[in-house]
Structure formats: C-alpha cells, structure tokens
Amino acid sequence: MDLEYGAEYDAFREEVRAFLEAHKPGNLAEASAEDRSAWLTKQIEHGYWARTIPTEYGGYGAEPNLLHTIIMDEEFNRAGTLRGTPSQGPSMLVPTLLEHGTEEQKRRWIGPTMRGEVIWCQGYSEPGAGSDLASLQTRAVADGDDFLISGQKIWTSTADKSQMMFALVRTEADAPKHAGISYLLVPVDSPGLEVRPLRTMAGDLGPSSFNQVFFDEVRVPRSNVVGRRGEGWKIANTTLKHERNSLSSNAEGTWMRLAKLMRDETMNGVPAIASPVYRDRLMQLQARMLSMKYHALRMLTCALKEEPPGVAGLVAKLENCQLSFDMAALALDVMGELGALYDHAKYERARGHWQAHSMFALGLIIGGGTAQIQKNIIAERGLGMPREPKPAKA
C-alpha cells in the first residue's frame, strides 16, 4: 500500500490550487448563464474540465489519468466550488457520444455541452416504465428521413431548463422488448413537445426541477439516432454506468458540516456534541463515512491497475445514498423543533438546508436505479445468485 501520489502529481496539485486561487468565482448559484459558461470555458482552457476530451470536440485533449481527476476533484472540493457542472449532459450524454456517436454528432454537441451552452435532460422513465425501463412505450415511427415521436416521459429532471433531451424510444414495434429501442437526441423546443413541471416534495427548499414531457408526433431527423437503430438499450447501459459513477457523494464534507453543527447548536445550554447519545451517532456515521472514503480509494486502485473490482465495485451507490440520508437525519434530530422550521420562519437554520439534504438524499436513493434494484444487481451480478424465474405465461 502506498498512498503517496508522487512528485509530479504534487506539482499538478499545486497548479490546480494556484488556478483556483486566481480564478475561483464568487457565488455560482447567483451567476448568470453567460458567467457560468465563461467559468466552464476557463476551466477547459486550463485542462480542469473536459480534460481528456479531444480538442477537435472542444476538450483539452489530455491523456486519461485517474489521479489527475482525483486531484482536481479534491482541490475543487477543498476550494468549495464545483468542478465543471454536475448536469446530465457532461456526465451521461458526452461519454455516450464519445463511445457511440458519429463524427458529426461529436463535433456538434460535445463542446457546447461541456461549456454549459446546451443543457440536456434524460428522457428514460415513463409512467409505465421505471425500474423495468425496457418496457417503455414511447414510439418513434420512421417517416422519410425523420422519426415521429409520440408518447410520454416522466420524472425528467431539468427538462424545463434544457435545450435538448437524450431519450429512449421504441423504434421497432415488432422486435422483442430490449431489441426495439433506440437512443435519440431530441430538441426540447420541437413542435409537438410539451414540458409540464411537477412540484417535488422538496418544494422550494432547493433547486429541484421535475417534469412530465409529452410527445405528439414530434419530428426528429434520423441522423439524431446515437449508435445503430434498435441498439438503444445497449447504449443506454453505458450511460447508466456513467450515471452511477457520477453519483459519488462528498460524504466527508457533509460529515464535517454535521460535526460543526453539533458544536454550534445548543440545547438546555449545552452543545449537542456534549450529549453522549448524539455523539455516539456522530461517531457511527464517521466510521461509515471513512469506510466509504477508503473504499473509493480501493476502487480507484482497481481502476488504475485495470483489475475487476468484483462485487465490491457494485455497492457504493447503495451505501453512499443511505449514508447521506442518515447524516441529514442526525442533523435534523440535533436541531430538534428548530430543524422543522421552513420558509424564512424566525430561527430557521441555514434556510432549511438539512431538510432539503434529507429529501434530496432520498431522491437519490430512488433515482438512477432504486436501492432495491441495486440489491438485485449486487446479488445477481456480484454474488452470482440465481435470477428470478420468469412468470409463466397465462
């Protein structure tokens, strides 16, 4: 075991730090779309975002190096600012295009997506197709050089703020369930496409955006199919893989904020941290947080050595999302009756931050493959347990 990064990496870390000191913007949440794009563009110019994407597609063109990625993430985290943008375009669509897209698709979409000029949403789930995604029914019928899409998507995050959607639609009506699906790029302002926002449980506690999307003969050119027609399921699985990788959380930062809260918050004149009961829970969470931190380093090592991590590689989403929820639960307990305050009520703590954290953590337990689906995957793919028998045909 050797946890040193080595001199050349220490130098790289220094560079990233110096960059952040010189260029880190103020509050991004309040920045204009132009300012945000400018900040992303600056990151790309220095190679701290879109680092390994070829220059002809708008990236920086460096060789892939996991340690550089880790160091950049660590330093941006430490500086309290986001590296790039966590939206679904860069994290899910771009890796998919790089793997399966045509030359033209890559040139057209990757650069603007990485610079935040084009925002994407993910049109997978439907009212009748969630965990059983392959049962999706939204149809795309060939019509000359186009497809005509009809149907409905739901739970589509950020659809109301997006210009584009990457969607799964059924193009081959007669093919078996998994073989009839294509991966299609759809402009959100297309005629016949309607986005209806849904109010989430988090209300206005956070920047949530959840939508239904209706398609009524929405016309999209055939050239917008990514990969081959009918191979959308296979391609989507690469996307889902990227989603799970990008769902890693900053559990350590959350834990530190929780510990600070427990030092600051007093009840009956005593800080919460002085209560042995609360303190015990904080310690239990610290142990889980640390085990996930070192688990990530172990998984990183497997990736560096190109060794398959086995079942250990499948557990992070399940564990991290639950840990995040449990940390918020302790914070709320510590604040007691004040923790329930909301909507600028007098004495409200941090604008209801921990209530929001709790609800968003719950959303992540469900979204991107529910906890139960993760357990199916761990048991079947990780432990090799027998699959559920198919129900007998009536």
Place this chain on the structure above:
Amino acid sequence: MDFGLSEDQRLLDETLRAFLADRVPIDVVRAERDRLLEAPETGIDRALWARLAELGMTGVLVPEEQDGSGLSLLDAALVAQALGHAVAPTPFLASGVMAPVALRTLATPEAEGELRALATGERIVGVAATELFAVREDAGLRLEGDRVHGKAMMALGGVGADALLLPIGRDRLALVAAEAPGLTQTRLATVDATRCTSELLCEGVPVLWLAREAGSSIERMLLAGRIALAADTFGACEAMIARSVAYAADRTQFGRPIGSFQAVKHMCAEMIADLEPVRSLVWYAAHCFDALPDEAPLMAHHALAHGAEVAREIASTATQVHGGVGWTDEQNLHFWFKRVATNRHLLGSPTSLREGAAALQDFGA
C-alpha cells in the same frame, strides 16, 4: 497511489488460506471445541501453532534481527483475516500480534530474547490487556516491590501459554512465567470455543523482567491488537456470507432455490454491501499503524467498533438465510457467529470505542 495489496501480500494471503482450508477445515475446529469441553484447562492447540510457525505466521511481526519476517501490520491483519475466515483456534492475537508489537517497541535485550523465542512458535505469550480500557470485578494489577499483586480479567491466549505479558497501570510492563508461584490462572470459557480467555489472580508473583516507562509500548500493543481483531472479525464475516450464498443456491423451497427469492437475495446483498467498505477501513487502519501513526488510533477505534456492528447484523442475517438448520450445532455456522460475538467485546466494546474516538477528536465531554 496504490490502495491495495502487494504481490507478496497476495501470495501470503493465498498461501495461508490454502493451508487453512486444507489443515483446519471446520471439523477440525469442531474437534478442538470438543477437546476443550473435555479438558478446559489444556488451552492452546500447540500442534496447529507449530504448523503455522512453519509457514512463518508466528514471526510476522517479529523483526528480522530476531529471526522473524519483520512484516507490516497490514500483513498481520491479512493473517488475522484468514484465521477469522477459518475460525481457526490459535493464540495469534496475543502471541502473534500484541506481544511482538509490545516487545519490539520496548527494544530491551530481554524483550529481544523473547521475540526470538516467539518467532519460532515454540514459546507462546498471553496478554492481559482488559484493564487498560474496562475495569470490572475490582480487577487491576499493582506492584509491591518487584512482585505482582491483584487480578486481571479476560487475559488473551494465556491458557496453555508459557508466559504472560502484564501491563501494570499504563506505563509498566511485566513478563511473568505461566507457572510462576503465586499465579492462579482460571480459564473463563466464552461462547466462542476457538480461543481461550482467562482470569489471572496474582499474589506476589515474581517477574521475569519489568519494563518501566513502557507507555508507548503498551499503547502500540493495544492499537495493533484492535486492528488485528477487526481483521479477524472481517474474515469471519466474509466466511458467513460465502456460506449463505452457497446455501441459498443449494436449498430448494417452493420448487426453486431459495437464492432466487428476492428477500433472500436482498439479505445477501445487504450483508456484502455493508461488509466490503469495512475491508477498506481495516486495511487503511493497518496501513496507518506503520505509515501514518498519528491517524492510527482513530482508525483503529472505528474499524473495530464499526466492524463489530456490521458483524452482528451479518451473523444474524446469515443465520436467518439458513433457516432452522442455521440454529443447529451441526450446521457449524454458529462457530463464526460466536467468534464475532466474542470479538465484539474483546479489546473494547463498540460503544466505548466510539466514546474513545470522540475523545481523540476533542468532541464533547
């Protein structure tokens, strides 16, 4: 950057696991349990210890200058992991980890002599450490002149050992012969029949030697013991999950293997999802012991406490996966159940370890 095992460590792990699978299958563990039920005062199985000595396991933490292999605590943790996996009845925790770490930190000529003897496996040393973190039953050792008086509870690996290492307070360390006059050792049987704990009553026991200002030696000994114990628990959990998955593939109900029922799958998935991150924490704690000593105490507290919590869940869940047969003596799963149930309270119970972890960070009281 390499958070993983070296080639040598993998080889060590594989060699030992193959050896244990061959030489200490579960019916050997069962026979050992039965032997101890018949003759409780005989203690340690010296024949097995001698065979482990041939593989070099008794000298893992003994420096090369004293004919050991001078390896790291991560190597020792791998040994503990494999022994826990096999529920092997050995005095490794006391004689293979705690005593060597205490002795090599002392670095006196007497300690070096002792280390040489430990490495061969011919000499076995038990350790009385309980009063360092939990005093019950008015236990505690003191010196009067150069003789030891008082009582120590739950000494590790002492029944059948040649000598006992006794911390006296927090900064003196004495070695006494197991057969010394004035020393009465009584085996305290635990639910786990694979290792021996005992009570030591001392009425003017002469010391073989006494080290003063041994505070850091005692601390390092306890720290190493905790990390190795966490690794032992981890190994036992790995085995319980593997047995559950295998049983679920084999056992049929309602015309299909029970492993195809989702409730059973999810039990297994939860066990492994909770356990895999523990491996990383235990390895990191072991790495810290040698490479980042300032971080090691916190990591050891958490690894042992958190590992114990996860282990309790796994021991219960694994038994449930087996149904009624899991509750029998015959099925053998209970050997692991009892191993982790006992480990949970050796060298500090989870709640007190977490209090310790909080104190290390100046939290609270």
